[in-house]
Amino acid sequence: MxxxxxxxxxxLLFVATLTIMAGTTVxxxxxxxxxxxxxxxxxxxxxxxxxxxxxxxxxxxAPLAGMLADRFGRKRLLLGAILLYSxxxxxxxxxxxxxxxxxxxxxxxxxxxxxxxxxMALAGDYFEGSARERYLGxxxxxxxxxxxVFVVAxxxxxxxxWRAPFAVYAVAxxxxxxxxxxxxxxxxxxxxxKTADEQVAPVNWLMVAVLALAVFLVNALFYTVPSQxxxxxxxxxxxxxxxxxYAIGIFNLxxxxxxxxxxxxxxxxxxxxxxxxxxxxxxxxFALLALADGxxxxxxxxxxxxxxxxxxxxxxxxxxxxxxxxRLRGRISGIVTASMFLGHFVSPLASxxxxxxxxxxxxxxxxxxxxxxxxxxAATAAVFQRWSSARKARSPAGDGGCARDGA
Numbered sequence: 001m002x003x004x005x006x007x008x009x010x011x012l013l014f015v016a017t018l019t020i021m022a023g024t025t026v027x028x029x030x031x032x033x034x035x036x037x038x039x040x041x042x043x044x045x046x047x048x049x050x051x052x053x054x055x056x057x058x059x060x061x062a063p064l065a066g067m068l069a070d071r072f073g074r075k076r077l078l079l080g081a082i083l084l085y086s087x088x089x090x091x092x093x094x095x096x097x098x099x100x101x102x103x104x105x106x107x108x109x110x111x112x113x114x115x116x117x118x119x120m121a122l123a124g125d126y127f128e129g130s131a132r133e134r135y136l137g138x139x140x141x142x143x144x145x146x147x148x149v150f151v152v153a154x155x156x157x158x159x160x161x162w163r164a165p166f167a168v169y170a171v172a173x174x175x176x177x178x179x180x181x182x183x184x185x186x187x188x189x190x191x192x193x194k195t196a197d198e199q200v201a202p203v204n205w206l207m208v209a210v211l212a213l214a215v216f217l218v219n220a221l222f223y224t225v226p227s228q229x230x231x232x233x234x235x236x237x238x239x240x241x242x243x244x245x246y247a248i249g250i251f252n253l254x255x256x257x258x259x260x261x262x263x264x265x266x267x268x269x270x271x272x273x274x275x276x277x278x279x280x281x282x283x284x285x286f287a288l289l290a291l292a293d294g295x296x297x298x299x300x301x302x303x304x305x306x307x308x309x310x311x312x313x314x315x316x317x318x319x320x321x322x323x324x325x326x327r328l329r330g331r332i333s334g335i336v337t338a339s340m341f342l343g344h345f346v347s348p349l350a351s352x353x354x355x356x357x358x359x360x361x362x363x364x365x366x367x368x369x370x371x372x373x374x375x376x377x378a379a380t381a382a383v384f385q386r387w388s389s390a391r392k393a394r395s396p397a398g399d400g401g402c403a404r405d406g407a
Contacts, residue, residue, distance in 0.1 A: 004126050007182040009135070012122060014175050015078070016139045017146030018085060019116045020252070022108060023051050023344070025154040025168045026092070027226050028244045031234065032162035037098040046098055048348040051227050053102050057109025058116070058341035065114040066121070066334025070327065074118050074125070075185045081114035082176045089169025108169075113337060120333035124321040125186035130267065132321065136314040137262025144259060144310060147252030155245020207323050208332055212339035214275075215316050217374060219343030220350065221367050222282065222309055225251060225302065227348045232360050238295055247302060254303040258310030265311070266318070272382040275315040279375035281308030286368035290361045308371075 034047035069077055088111060091104030119139075127135045150168060157164035230244045258278075265274055285305030292298040316336070324332040355363045 005182070007178075008126070008184065011175070011178040011182045012119065012126070013139055013142040015082070015115060015179060016119055016143050017150075018082070018172055018175070019112055019119075020143040020147040021150040021168065021171070022054055022085075022089070022112050023226060025150045025165045026050060027151060027230060027248060028155040028158035029162040029165050030227075030230050032158065033098070033101070036162065040098045043098070045349070045352060046102070048227055048352065050092075050098075050101060050105055052223075052345045052348050053105045054109030054112055055341035055344035057106050058113035059338040059345065060113070061110045062113035062117045062337040062341070063331065063334040065117045066330035066332070066337075069114075069118050069121055069330035069334075073185050074122055074330070075179075075183055077114055078118045078122075078183070079176065079179055081111045081118070082172050082179060084108075085111035085115060086169055086172035086176070089172065090166055092166030093163050109341070113334075113341070116341075117330060117334040117337045120317060120320070120337065121330045122183070122186070123317070124324060124329050124333075125326075130263065133266040133314075133318060134263035136318050136321075137259045137266075140259035140262065140310055140314040140317075141256040144252040144256035144306070148249040148256070151248045151252065152245045155243070158245075203325060203328060203332070204323050208320075208335060211316055211320050211323075212335055214374070215336055216339040216343040216346075217370070218279075218282075218309075218312055218316070219340050220347045221286075221343075221370055222305065223344045223347035224351045224363065224367065225305065228351060228355065228360070232298075235360065236292075236294070236298070247299060250299050251302040251306040254306030255310030258307045259314055262311060262314045266315075270382060270385060271315045271318050271322075272378060272385055274311055275319075276375050276378035276382055278308040278311035278315065279371050279378055281305070282312065283308075283368045283371035283375055286364045286371060290364035290368060 030047055030051060033050055034043055037043055037047065040046060065077065065081075084107060088104050088107035091107075092101055095101040095104060123132065123135060123139065153168055154165035157167070226248055229247060233244055233247065262274070282305050285301050285303075285308060288301035288304060289298065292301050320332060320336045321329070351363060354366075
């Protein structure tokens with residue numbers, strides 16, 4: 001596979017930042033939105049859905065976007081999604097009701113579903129082997145650094161007015177021309193390539209289901225950070241829009257630092273073991289968050305959670321691309337994307353009643369326990385995978401190719 005131009009790589013990385021910007025930018029505005037529409041029935045849940053409603057529309061539309069991308073191509077669908085993203089994102093500047101605000105967020109979710117699905121598929125189309133692992137680590141770092149920039153900007157703007165952060169979505173209009181000129185449509189329609197792909201790369205649908213479940217659980221649990229953190233800060237007596245932005249910015253910065261080393265770490269150990277290690281870090285971070293009683297202890301805990309997430313997410317995406325044959329890469333990417341954002345949507349619906357009844361400390365302690373269980377399962381899978389690879393390597397008829405790539 002030919003080396004890709006720097007302009008193509010940079011453009012694809014900036015496209016990836018749109019997905020993190022979708023949520024984090026408006027996090028600091030959530031309490032003010034709740035107060036503005038206080039007379040709206042069920043405003044406690046609905047105000048949090050400003051952050052999470054896009055996720056359910058991602059879950060509904062991402063698999064369809066993947067099917068369309070596999071059938072008709074990636075680039076034109078991506079360009080249309082970026083345009084829809086900017087227009088729907090900025091609709092929050094003008095919406096006069098909470099319902100109207102949520103309609104705009106629903107269309108934003110449709111756009112995000114296409115952008116993330118196609119972005120994941122293009123990573124598999126454009127890159128292979130170690131180049132792909134380096135790119136995925138860089139992509140996760142870019143999205144989380146973007147999270148730092150956008151959430152801090154959102155916090156500063158939220159201190160001016162709760163609507164102001166919605167103006168940040170105009171950034172997508174700057175990315176659109178670069179996507180038009182620098183991204184290329186991958187060649188996918190060669191009949192010989194398609195035939196070979198169908199013969200040597202059957203789909204392991206059980207593994208697809210495992211990855212989809214894993215990414216759902218990881219995101220449902222960790223998304224209590226952006227969806228609940230402003231309210232946690234308020235309970236600690238520390239809340240301001242800018243402080244919420246800085247806190248989530250530190251979380252994302254720690255994740256970016258971990259993700260920048262993903263390619264190097266992946267060269268030393270298997271992706272399953274990396275995921276297990278990241279889950280251990282997330283468990284430790286939430287355990288520390290349950291004990292936090294002030295600003296610095298809370299920021300330290302968030303950094304530990306972010307370090308784990310910076311390894312777990314590129315690990316899951318890498319595993320997804322490895323098992324996805326070319327002819328179905330868009331569809332499988334869409335399934336995993338849908339599961340990821342369904343976790344975002346479910347998170348506040350599940351966590352809000354739990355936190356209201358038992359408090360933040362109990363909720364974060366329970367989340368730490370859930371991540372610890374997941375880490376144990378991933379570690380067990382890594383050990384089994386290593387044993388299986390070694391056994392195949394000793395067998396004259398064994399084929400260790402997949403084991404080398406996936407262990």
